[in-house]
Amino acid sequence: xxxxxxxxxxxxxxxxxxxxxxxxxxxxxxxxxxxxxxxxxxxxxxxxxxxxxxxxxxxxxxxxxxxxxxxxxxxxxxxxxxxxxxxxxxxxxxxxxxxxxxxxxxxxxxxxxxxxxxxxxxxxxxxxxxxxxxxxxxxxxxxxxxxxxxxxxxxxxxxxxxxxxxxxxxxxxxxxxxxxxxxxxxxxxxxxxxxxxxxxxxxxxxxxxxxxxxxxxxxxxxxxxxxxxxxxxxxxxxxxxxxxxxxxxxxxxxxxxxxxxxxxxxxxxxxxxxxxxxxxxxxxxxxxxxxxxxxxxxxxxxxxxxxxxxxxxxxxxxxxxxxxxxxxxxxxxxxxxxxxxxxxxxxxxxxxxxxxxxxxxxxxxxxxxxxxxxxxxxxxxxxxxxxxxxxxxxxxxxxxx
Numbered sequence: 485x486x487x488x489x490x491x492x493x494x495x496x497x498x499x500x501x502x503x504x505x506x507x508x509x510x511x512x513x514x515x516x517x518x519x520x521x522x523x524x525x526x527x528x529x530x531x532x533x534x535x536x537x538x539x540x541x542x543x544x545x546x547x548x549x550x551x552x553x554x555x556x557x558x559x560x561x562x563x564x565x566x567x568x569x570x571x572x573x574x575x576x577x578x579x580x581x582x583x584x585x586x587x588x589x590x591x592x593x594x595x596x597x598x599x600x601x602x603x604x605x606x607x608x609x610x611x612x613x614x615x616x617x618x619x620x621x622x623x624x625x626x627x628x629x630x631x632x633x634x635x636x637x638x639x640x641x642x643x644x645x646x647x648x649x650x651x652x653x654x655x656x657x658x659x660x661x662x663x664x665x666x667x668x669x670x671x672x673x674x675x676x677x678x679x680x681x682x683x684x685x686x687x688x689x690x691x692x693x694x695x696x697x698x699x700x701x702x703x704x705x706x707x708x709x710x711x712x713x714x715x716x717x718x719x720x721x722x723x724x725x726x727x728x729x730x731x732x733x734x735x736x737x738x739x740x741x742x743x744x745x746x747x748x749x750x751x752x753x754x755x756x757x758x759x760x761x762x763x764x765x766x767x768x769x770x771x772x773x774x775x776x777x778x779x780x781x782x783x784x785x786x787x788x789x790x791x792x793x794x795x796x797x798x799x800x801x802x803x804x805x806x807x808x809x810x811x812x813x814x815x816x817x818x819x820x821x822x823x824x825x826x827x828x829x830x831x832x833x834x835x836x837x838x839x840x841x842x843x844x845x846x847x848x849x850x851x852x853x854x855x856x857x858x859x860x861x862x863x864x865x866x867x868x869x870x871x872x873x874x875x876x877x878x879x880x881x882x883x884x885x
Contacts, residue, residue, distance in 0.1 A: 487546060487550045487785060488779065488785065491543060491547070491550075494543040497535075497539045498536060498539040498540055504532045504536075505529065505533050505536055508525065508528060508529040508532055509529060511525060512525055546785065547784070547785045547786055550785040551784035551785070551786055551787070553784070554574060554636075554781060554782055554783060554787065555574060556572050556589060556610075557572065557614075558570075558572045559572045559591055559621065561591075567591045567592065569593050570590060571588050571593045572588070573588050574586075574587050575588065577658070577661060579640075579654040579657040579658055579661075580653050580654055582637075582640040582650075582654060583637070583639075583640055584629070584630060584631070584632060584636075584637040584640045584654065584658075585610075585629075585630045585637050586627055586629045587610050587614070587627070587628045587782060588625055588626075588627050589614060589625070590622075590624060590625035590626060591622045593625060593666065594666075596623075596624050596625070596672060596879075597624065597627060597662050597663075597666050597668055597671040597672065598620060598624035598627065598671065598673075598674060598874075598878075599627045599658070599659065599662065599673055599674070600613050600626060600628050600674050600675075601629065601631075601655070601674065601675040601676065601678075601679030601680070601683050602628070602629070602631065602634065602676060602678075603676045603677030603701065604631065604634060604677070604794065604798065604799055605631070605633065605651070605678050605798050605802040605803060606631075606633050606634045606794035606796070606797065606798030606799040607634055607677075607678070607794065607795060607799075608630045608635025608783075608791055608794060609628065609676065609777075610628040610635060610780075610782045610783075611776075611777040611778075611780030611781075611782050611783070612772065612777045613626065613628050614628075614782075615773070615776065615780075616863055616867045617863060617871060619871040620871050620874060623875060623879065624672065625666060627662060629655075629658055631651055631682075632650055632798075633794050633797070633798030633801075634790075634798060635783065635790055635791055636782070636783065636790070638790035639790075640654075643798055644801065646801060646802055647805060648685070648805055648806065651682050651685075652682070652685045652686060655682060655685075655686045656689060656690055656693075659686065659690065659694075670692070670695045671694060672694065672695050672697075672878050673687065673696075673697040674697070674700070675697065675698070675699050675700070676861070676863060677700075677701040677832075678703060680699030680700060680701060680702040680703055681699075681703040681706075681806070681809070681811070684697070684815050684818065685815075687819075687820045687822075688815055688818060691818065691820050694820050696821035696822070696849075696877065696878055697822055697823070698824075698825055698874060698877060699822070699823070699824050699838075700824070700825040700826070700827075700861070700862055700863055700870075701830065701832065701833045701861060702824050702841075704810065704811045704812060704833075704837035704838055704840070704841050705809070705811065705812065706740075706803070706806040706807050707739075707740045707807040707808070708837065709833060709834060709837065710739035710740050710741075711738060711739060712834050713739075713753050713831070713832065713834075714739050717752075717753035717757055718730065718733050720757075721733070721756070729752070729756060733752060736749045740804065740807045741804065742804050743804075746799070746801075747795075747796050747800035747803075748800075750803070758832065758860070760831070761829060761830075761831060761832070761859035761860065762859075764859065766828075766857060767827070767829050767857060767858060767859045767865055768857040768858070768865050769866075770859065770865065771864075772861070778791050811841050812837075812841050812844055816845060816846060817845075817846040817847070818845065818847045819848065820847065820848065821847060821850065821877075822847045822849075822850045823849075823850065823851050823852075823877045824842060824851070824853070825853050825855065825862050825863075825870065825873060826838055826852055826853070826858075826862070827855050827858030827859045827860060827861070827862045827865060828854055828855060828856045828857070829858065830858070830859050831859070831860075832860040833860060838852065839852065851877075853873050855869060855870070
């Protein structure tokens with residue numbers, strides 16, 4: 485937080501100094517034209533230019549330092565001690581030639597590996613999962629992956645080159661790395677929102693690498709989801725007399741959207757639905773703690789900037805590639821156990837679509853676990869129950885066999 489405050493102070497000072505240089509340079513030019521050069525004006529200009537250079541250099545140094553010192557906190561038990569076989573690290577990997585970051589956290593490195601797939605595309609939940617699902621670290625090595633175009637991995641690939649297959653290829657490479665590093669034949673997957681779809685892509689491609697998968701905020705048919713979300717937002721806006729949103733949605737037209745402004749047009753109804761869920765008294769602990777997460781130690785100053793850039797730029801580019809996908813027809817047979825953790829009040833990813841998918845899905849084991857006080861994010865809204873149900877599905881059901 486201190487680094488962030490210092491960064492913004494230096495930005496403000498740099499802007500002020502830059503404006504000062506521009507103004508003083510203009511005065512000097514005018515004085516030169518009039519042949520009325522003022523030595524004091526020149527000295528003032530030089531001092532301001534030096535101040536600007538120093539502020540910029542200090543900020544570059546601060547950003548660089550923050551990137552090198554980013555870390556994830558050590559694991560501590562109830563006595564404040566670090567368990568002997570624990571792991572808490574940030575690691576940069578090269579996956580298919582693309583440099584990407586993961587966090588690894590757990591009380592015991594010999595425990596099963598659980599890979600959490602963040603929502604998005606372009607989202608990073610490295611800090612959020614550490615805060616919300618700390619209980620799982622006692623039972624698994626919890627791995628969070630900043631996917632290409634998100635957070636710490638924003639520069640892994642040029643945004644315009646990222647495709648759905650990029651994530652599948654790199655997710656597979658990451659899985660192989662984790663299996664080898666921790667000497668395990670298989671790992672577990674938990675996917676949230678977009679990550680729930682990516683998880684299905686991965687288990688479909690390499691079922692031999694996974695014990696089981698949990699999808700929460702499960703995405704099924706991306707184009708139909710957008711149409712349903714749009715219609716739901718319009719319905720709520722009309723009931724509330726929210727003419728401004730009605731006009732905006734009408735002007736945007738019905739999704740799916742294509743082109744460069746996908747993020748902003750989609751945000752009109754997605755953000756509205758998120759706010760609606762956050763105000764629902766039936767939902768516990770609603771919403772993301774964005775300021776806490778973005779301020780966490782895992783992210784350097786550049787990562788914090790890319791936290792937002794991923795949500796805007798990567799989402800806008802990749803999401804429109806997903807409209808042709810429908811799990812109900814494209815992924816009806818999966819050779820691993822599949823569980824869906826659904827919030828009863830989720831109106832972002834319509835649960836009716838998940839129920840339809842669960843009925844047609846052929847898998848060794850499958851099921852829906854309902855979270856009666858949750859919206860789109862049961863892992864946040866009811867984190868204690870979420871962790872309990874993960875243990876029930878993954879460990880008590882002996883999916884390791």
